[in-house]
Amino acid sequence: MGKLHISSTPHIHQKGSSTRNIMLDVVIAMLPATAAGIIIFGLKALWVVLTCVASAVAAEALFNLCAGKKQTVGDFSAVVTGLLLGLNLSTNVELWQCVIGSVFAIVVVKGFFGGIGKNIVNPAIAARVFMLLTFGSVAAAVQIAPLFDLGFLGNAVPEIAAGATPLASLNAGVEGAQNAPSVLQLLVGAHGGTIGETCGIALLIGFAYLVARKVIKWYVPTSYVATVFVCYFVFGGFNATYALQHVLAGGLLLGAIFMATDYVTTPNTGKGRVVFCVGAGLLTFAIRQFGTFPEGVSIAILTMNLLTPFISDWTRKKTLGGIK
Amino acid sequence: MKKDISSLHVPHNKNTAACAPVQIEMPKEVILPMNMHSGHDAEPIVSVGDHVKVGQLIAREEGRFSSPVHATISGTVVEIAPMPTSSGKDTLAIRIESDGKMEVAESVKAPEITDCDSFLQAVRDGGIVGLGGAAFPTWAKFNEAKNPDYKVDTVLINAAECEPYITSDHRMMLEHPELIADGIEYLRKYMNEYLGNAVFKICIETNKADAIEVLEKTFEGKDYVVIHKLKTIYPQGAKQVMLYNATGRVAVAGRRFPSFGALIINVSSIAKMAEYLNTGMPLVERIVTVDGPAVEKPMNLIAPIGTRISELLKVTGLKAEPGKVIVGGPMNGTAICSVDDPIVKVSNAVLVFDEKSAVLPEASACINCGRCIDKCPVGISVAEVDRVMNIKNEDKKAKMLIETGVRQCVDCACCSYVCPANRPLLQINWDAKSFLKKYAAAQKEKEGGNK
Numbered sequence: 001m002g003k004l005h006i007s008s009t010p011h012i013h014q015k016g017s018s019t020r021n022i023m024l025d026v027v028i029a030m031l032p033a034t035a036a037g038i039i040i041f042g043l044k045a046l047w048v049v050l051t052c053v054a055s056a057v058a059a060e061a062l063f064n065l066c067a068g069k070k071q072t073v074g075d076f077s078a079v080v081t082g083l084l085l086g087l088n089l090s091t092n093v094e095l096w097q098c099v100i101g102s103v104f105a106i107v108v109v110k111g112f113f114g115g116i117g118k119n120i121v122n123p124a125i126a127a128r129v130f131m132l133l134t135f136g137s138v139a140a141a142v143q144i145a146p147l148f149d150l151g152f153l154g155n156a157v158p159e160i161a162a163g164a165t166p167l168a169s170l171n172a173g174v175e176g177a178q179n180a181p182s183v184l185q186l187l188v189g190a191h192g193g194t195i196g197e198t199c200g201i202a203l204l205i206g207f208a209y210l211v212a213r214k215v216i217k218w219y220v221p222t223s224y225v226a227t228v229f230v231c232y233f234v235f236g237g238f239n240a241t242y243a244l245q246h247v248l249a250g251g252l253l254l255g256a257i258f259m260a261t262d263y264v265t266t267p268n269t270g271k272g273r274v275v276f277c278v279g280a281g282l283l284t285f286a287i288r289q290f291g292t293f294p295e296g297v298s299i300a301i302l303t304m305n306l307l308t309p310f311i312s313d314w315t316r317k318k319t320l321g322g323i324k
Numbered sequence: 325m326k327k328d329i330s331s332l333h334v335p336h337n338k339n340t341a342a343c344a345p346v347q348i349e350m351p352k353e354v355i356l357p358m359n360m361h362s363g364h365d366a367e368p369i370v371s372v373g374d375h376v377k378v379g380q381l382i383a384r385e386e387g388r389f390s391s392p393v394h395a396t397i398s399g400t401v402v403e404i405a406p407m408p409t410s411s412g413k414d415t416l417a418i419r420i421e422s423d424g425k426m427e428v429a430e431s432v433k434a435p436e437i438t439d440c441d442s443f444l445q446a447v448r449d450g451g452i453v454g455l456g457g458a459a460f461p462t463w464a465k466f467n468e469a470k471n472p473d474y475k476v477d478t479v480l481i482n483a484a485e486c487e488p489y490i491t492s493d494h495r496m497m498l499e500h501p502e503l504i505a506d507g508i509e510y511l512r513k514y515m516n517e518y519l520g521n522a523v524f525k526i527c528i529e530t531n532k533a534d535a536i537e538v539l540e541k542t543f544e545g546k547d548y549v550v551i552h553k554l555k556t557i558y559p560q561g562a563k564q565v566m567l568y569n570a571t572g573r574v575a576v577a578g579r580r581f582p583s584f585g586a587l588i589i590n591v592s593s594i595a596k597m598a599e600y601l602n603t604g605m606p607l608v609e610r611i612v613t614v615d616g617p618a619v620e621k622p623m624n625l626i627a628p629i630g631t632r633i634s635e636l637l638k639v640t641g642l643k644a645e646p647g648k649v650i651v652g653g654p655m656n657g658t659a660i661c662s663v664d665d666p667i668v669k670v671s672n673a674v675l676v677f678d679e680k681s682a683v684l685p686e687a688s689a690c691i692n693c694g695r696c697i698d699k700c701p702v703g704i705s706v707a708e709v710d711r712v713m714n715i716k717n718e719d720k721k722a723k724m725l726i727e728t729g730v731r732q733c734v735d736c737a738c739c740s741y742v743c744p745a746n747r748p749l750l751q752i753n754w755d756a757k758s759f760l761k762k763y764a765a766a767q768k769e770k771e772g773g774n775k
Contacts, residue, residue: 004661005648005682008751010737011675012334012488012654013684017744019691075688117689117745268694268707317703319729320329321564321576 019116022263023076025213029206030083030258036189036199041091042145045195049086051098056082059106069115077116081105084124084258087196088251088298089131091145093138101127101138121305122265125255125298132298139295141165141192156188165192166249167294174236177245186248197251207257221256223274227281228252235289252284255297265305272308272315279311280304329568329701331557332738334655336531337488337615345495345611345624348639350422354396354630355666356382357409357417361453362460363389368418374401377429379605382418385448391461392451395420396608396628398427410651410660410668417666420630433604440470443514450600451607451669456482456561456590457656459670462597465587466511469518474582476522479511480570483528483535483591484554484561487653490673492611495624496592497528497535501542503602507594508549510601519587524549526591527570531556558655559736563588565701577732592672612636612667616675618644627667633674634663647682650675655737688745696739696749704729706739706749709756722763730756 038045060078064071082102089098105127110119131138150157158181169180181191189199196203210216225247232243247253256277260266266276280300287296304311358365364387376382376395383393399422406414435446447463454460469476481504485493497504508524526543528536530553543549552570554560564575566588573584581588596607608629615622620641627636633649650657651671667674696706705728712728715721730753739749 004646004659004663006659006661007648007684008748008754009657009735010655010741010750011648011650011657011659011677011684012681012741013746014332014742015335017695017742018685018746019688019744022691022693022744072688077691115689117691263691263693266692268692268697268705270694270698312708316705316708316727317697317729319577319704319732320568320702321574322702322729322732 019075019077022215023080025210025215026080026258027076027083029209029215030080030087030196032202032205033087033196033199033254034083036202037087037195039147040144040150040190040198041142041195042147044091044145047095048089048091048093048098048195049083051095052086052089052102053079053082055099055102056085056106059103060111063107063111064115067111072116075116078106081110081123085127087254088124088128088194089138090140090142090194092140092142093131093135097131097135097138101131104130117264119264120308121302122259122262125259125302125305129298129302139194143192144190146190150190153188153190156184157190158182158185165294166245167288170242170246170249171288171294174239174242177242180245180249183241183244183248186245194251194254197254200248200253203253203257207253210257210261216257216261217270217273219270220261220273220277224256224260224277224281225252227278228284231282231285235285246288250288250295251297255280255301259297259301260304265308267308267312267315269312269315269317271317272311275311275315276304276308279307329565330699330703330738331559331565331701332699332742334488334558334741336556338491338494338531339489339622340491340613340615340624341494341532343491343495343622343624345499345626346639347626348631348635350397350424350426351628351631351635353399353402353419353421353632354628355407355409355417355419355632356393356396356630357407357411357415357666357668358383358393359409359411359415360393360459360629360669361389361391362458363387363391365416366390366393368404368416370401370404370418372401372404375399375423376401376420377427379432379608380429381431389461389464391453392449392606393418394451394606394608395429396630397422398425399423408662408665410658410665410671412658412661428605431604432606434602435600435604437514437601440514440517443510446601447597449606450597452593452597452600453607453669454590455592455596455610455670455672457652457670457672462589462593465589466515468580468582469515469587471582474580474585476519476582476585476587478571478586479519479522479524480566480586480588481524481526481591481594482561482563482566482588483526483532484566485532486529486556486558486560487655487657487673489615489675490613490653491624492613492672493591494532494535495611496595497532498538500595500599501538503595503598504539504591505542506598506602510598512548522548525552525570526550527552527554527560527566529554529556529560559701559734559738562701562734562736564732564734565736607669610667610669610671612671613673614640614676615673616650616677617681618642618646618676618678629669630666632664632666633660636667636674637663637676642676644678646676647679648677650677655741656735685746687747690745690747693744695742695744699738699742701736701738702729702732702734704733704753706753710747710749710752713752713756713759718763722760725756725760728756731760733757
């Protein structure tokens, strides 16, 4: 009989529970939105997404190599970051800009802080904001360029002015809502915006998948979206359609489902995550309504990322039978 | 409505639930360690060369919460020396070579019990310890119920057996429900003053339907016995979890268990206690579940305590080279170095894993998913314990560790089990707890020095 392995308890591990599987699930959940983006914005969208993913993965591999760290490319977290960044850019972006953004995300935001699990802000969001400030119009709305004729969708495809985003119209107040796409049109998503944010249906499919796979809790993105909805419902004079348009326009769904649920940069309890999302929702409303940017999801999540340690502290679970 | 306690579903793997226990052939020798209980080591009272018989006292209890050891086969004492045991380090043990006769000692006769004190003394003499894993002397547990401050109104009989694979308690309930009933009657009779009005709750998971049926029949018409069915989840058998789920009471940290008005005792312990009180035969043999991916024919075996594990594996056979051998369950059991180690009083199972299932994936960085916190039955911020343990400043580290609640850890291992990064979280919790103990001791000393 050979030598026996010795280890601490437990001796079994939950089947399928691994970082890699979680990241793979997130990638799968983003695929509908990616596909929708390519259909709506044409092949350029595919190249943007592919460039982001490829350069993020390459940056991760090279950084680990140069820094002499254990290779973590296999955990798929770089794929998630690259894909998420790609979905947050519009087809207005140059491919070389995508490379710089991805490298910034992986090396500066993640690698320099200690790699996976150690970054304090979401790499994809930080890179997007970095690109917005550096290159200007990388997330600017562009005319849609469908892969094939979307005419069969009929009324679901709005006639839109070049460059105008639904949010720009909506931010003008309830009156501006007439110029914005209808709720149905927003759900289909054939209008200006970033690659991954426009198609509400595709994002909701991703949401359902993540909840079904128990990667995220349903109430986390919901609390974010609900906060924004309530804010606009009250602000818009109890107009549910207007509030719903606001929820579906812009990057709110993409941010709530895929970025506000990032484990690393959000609190570690359900309660903490809801606090995080309510905070992000209020900030999103404030920035959209009173700020100079039309869209506030990125900045809101980024700000809440920085507050995460404090929220974790305030919302720490009380232990059963614990004594203070 | 009270809040549900966090817990998880682990694969049951109760492959041996339908296997009636089989008595193994008499082993050629047994090794009886002196530390088969939670307190101080027992003290041998025999010498090399002595002839001993089954049930004969060979080591007396020595010091607090110790327990006597009895010969489990008849034969000759051939060695009294430190020997490797499943505890991981060499322990003083008595090796007895069989004479092949299994002669029962003359001293084995039902003890005379007249009152509470003689009852407790008998339980003490029988070497009965908690067979659920802690191996706390059973008499001492009952003795605590005498404390007038505690007012014990519930006796929880732990029949959850929530760990995967193990079915030894399950089989005990099926084979010997009458012993459980006897045990309860003994308690009611001789501890009437303290437990006379207590409810005896047999807490059993719903996956043991046949045992529930047998118990319900056994205790029909006895209103002081309740068969309390619990959801089949892990760690239902942890005493803090069971107390909460069966009575709604919360086990406040730092207090003795009976202070919550409840005693908790493993179902096999109470049966073994009754067996001793009925016949005078001390705890010399037990049911051991032998199972695992590398075991040819999973079985329940009745073996003398001290039997080498290799003897049990000869009976069940192996279908693969063992990669890991575990005494106890896969969530809480101990991986042992050698199959030559003996089974002890608390060894409810021997699991043999093949090479493939022996090694768990390597740990990677925490991604803060929070599953460890979510699944912790007492709600410890496990992920934070992991992080805080890296802090150098001891004062800061101690303060932050206390905030995580790690001192309430029940050692269930749910955190490690679910961790997607495969981090050894339970082990880190242990490190944290031992650090806090040392830190508190050092603080105390410092304060004393200042005076």
